[in-house]
Amino acid sequence: MVEYDAVVVGAGILGLSTAYHIKVRNPKANVLVVDKLGAAGQGSTAKSAAAFRCFFYSRTNFDLADSSVEFYKHIEKDLGFDLKMRWIGYLWLFDEERYGGMLPILKELAGRGFQYKEYEAEELAKKLDMRTNFAGDEEAQLMGLGNVYKGILIPKAGLLDVDSLVKFYESEFLRLGGKIQYNSEVTEIVVEPCKPLGMPGEPYFWQDAAVVGVKTIKGMVRAEKTIIAAGAWISQLLDPIGIECFIKAKKRQVFSVKAKTEALKRLLYIKEFTNAGFLPFTIFPKPSSYIRPAPEEEAFWLAYADDFPRAFKIEENPEPEENFYRYGLYQVTVKYFPQFIGCEPFSAFAGLYEINTVDGQPLIFEENGLMVVGGASGSGIMKADALGRIAAALYSGEEYAMLYGDRKFKISDLGLKNRHVEPEKLVI
């Protein structure tokens, strides 16, 4: 049986980026990626809204996203790999109370050199043909909708094509000699005693033991290092061997609505905010549901990351819920943008966020010969390159990783034992 240097479980964006960076750093390493699905990036990666922003309060989040986005720019510009990046910006709308709370944060970020542009409510109402004040609207008040007091445009933000990014990491990994096995579900992480004595049921508690690979439905894969990058399914694999990772799954849904009318087309192709020629990724004040332009479909994607009482639940094929649109997203959206009145979704999809329930930021750690890469908590696409580099540096036994653009990153900051991340104050 071949013994691999590393087996990576999960061909999502994090597993692929990790596998690619391990191969870049260790060209001779024999690295295998396994996934239960039939192709790369078909888990949560395929379900993402594919948006990115380089605007975070937490320095950790910022470094992870900004260095990754800079690398994606490099892939497009210098390596000639079209990721279809569109710099549409994020337009974050705030009510007066939330804006008051944000002001010190925005000022601090401005002091750190972050760029953003502020818009007044009247300007937004005019440019976007939207409602910004619900005075006298009993229904809106019943729903607790926030008035629009200000808008903040973040220019270093946009969309990319996730399939192309997946293809980049997959094809480059293969080109470097990496191997991938699809349709190979891992059923178990295999633990063996470091000094086997041939007793039934080994290892016993007095024996030193380590992870030696994984059992898949196609057979055993032995590896010097086992790396679990199984997204929302990580805890399914770790729980049976008693490793805690604080990652839980929560369903997220996206509904696509065609820009059928002239008013909706005007909104979709609005040119006033950025040079991209599209509506920015627009986040409502309260609740913070969002509109994501989908110009390739001449459509808008409507979504909201609901929390309480949405269950933490692992689902193989999460389904979008009709009522989530009908009584949720639709009702909120038409209040702010009456252009959407009468719109029915022409398609919808749902996926799982892999939420780190401690602080909502990614996790990379090693325990008993097993590495874990995950918990990107709904922003794994925009941070994937940095996370792959950090995981590859941990694989090589280093203390620091070098992110794209020569930024040094302390690996243990994303670990469990000596974790050091600033709280994120800009959560959508």
Ligand SMILES: Cc1cc2nc3c(=O)[nH]c(=O)nc-3n(C[C@H](O)[C@H](O)[C@H](O)COP(=O)(O)OP(=O)(O)OC[C@H]3O[C@@H](n4cnc5c(N)ncnc54)[C@H](O)[C@@H]3O)c2cc1C
């Ligand atoms: C609706 C939605 C919108 C989102 N929008 C954005 C966004 O705009 N921007 C952004 O940056 N992020 C966004 N995200 C988050 C982003 O998609 C994830 O953070 C990212 O895809 C996580 O990648 P991953 O590789 O960790 O997980 P996955 O892509 O889920 O990969 C894990 C892989 O592991 C495999 N696997 C699981 N268990 C096993 C097993 N037992 N054996 C073998 N293989 C296994 C799965 O098949 C899967 O392919 C969004 C997510 C959702 C659901």
